[in-house]
Amino acid sequence: MPFYATAEANPNLAIIKYWGKRLEPPIIAPMNNSVSVTLDEQLRTRTTVLFSPKFERDKVWINGSEMRTPEELEKALPQLDAARKLAGSKLYARVVSATLTPLAGGLAGSAAGLCALAAACNEALELDLSPKDLSILCRIGSGSSCRSVYGGFAEWLAGTRADGSDSYAAQWFGEDHWKDFRTIVAIVSHEKKKVKSRAGMKQTVQTSMLYQQRLRDLPARITALKNALQERDIARMAEIAMRDSNSLHAVCLDTWPPILYLNDTSKEVIDSIHEFNADDIKAGYSFDAGPNPTIFTVEKHVPEIQKRLKEIPAIEDVIVSSVGSGPRALPDKGALMGADGTIRRWRVDNKKHDIIVEG
């Protein structure tokens, strides 16, 4: 066993949102099935992990900062424990992670991060997990990350078992299924989220009546989405995405005390997209637990949407992503830490979407 590996994973963006847990950490199983598209490599996360008898506890660095508080470590540590259990190992780990995803703006940062960590553990501990079992390891870290195990479009099944064993992700369509599909990610705010999704969804399950209606609506919406994706029908796909995002933010507002993730800029984006769609639906917005909009569309409409987004002053940056692939192991020359545990010199170049290891 090498006890040492590096892997990369891409974020995924939910078209049908996961919101609410039927099983709390460290299992994590959701109340509802969710569906996402995996993005390309521009916002990827790279993670190097080393398990060693030299270490007295787990240590995690993200973008150069050591995670020290229980809150900062709440996702990585249960996943490391689960990986150790699968390997029958008691060795502590050092984890060094570099991400191109802007963190904590409600932009699926933990999806790429916890998928990259699971994929690195899978290599380092030679777990030889199937995609299904890798998605279960991901889920233990952060629910949404289990959908990043696949390229293309994937569904995370809620399952019904009390041990969560039937809650895993499965691929719907591969990354080549819809070549001109695009996800436009607009960066509105680098501020940290006010209410983290983990806390927010728990509050919703406990207090929102409207949430029960959302759960009833979802099966038909998911079937309709599968048909729209199968037929590469952007009008239907985009309408479903917008309706699901609106439903999520409606239940957030119905939560007590209410949670408002959207801001004035989000509203400008919503208005602009509906104006663009006046004659026929060509694009759909979607918001996770934050104000950053993502727009689903097809390639030919990207220039017009970019023009519209650039007219909104608070939009700082726009990233256009194709449909991407699942996680991959990297050769040691791309590692962020040496096999002896020394952290290497590296930097992220957000403009070029690159992670550069310098020494």
Ligand code: DP6
């Ligand atoms: C709004 O996966 O971050 O992005 O399982 O508690 O780690 P935990 O939550 P997380 O929640 C993501 C919520 C969402 C919707 C989605 O990605 O499906």
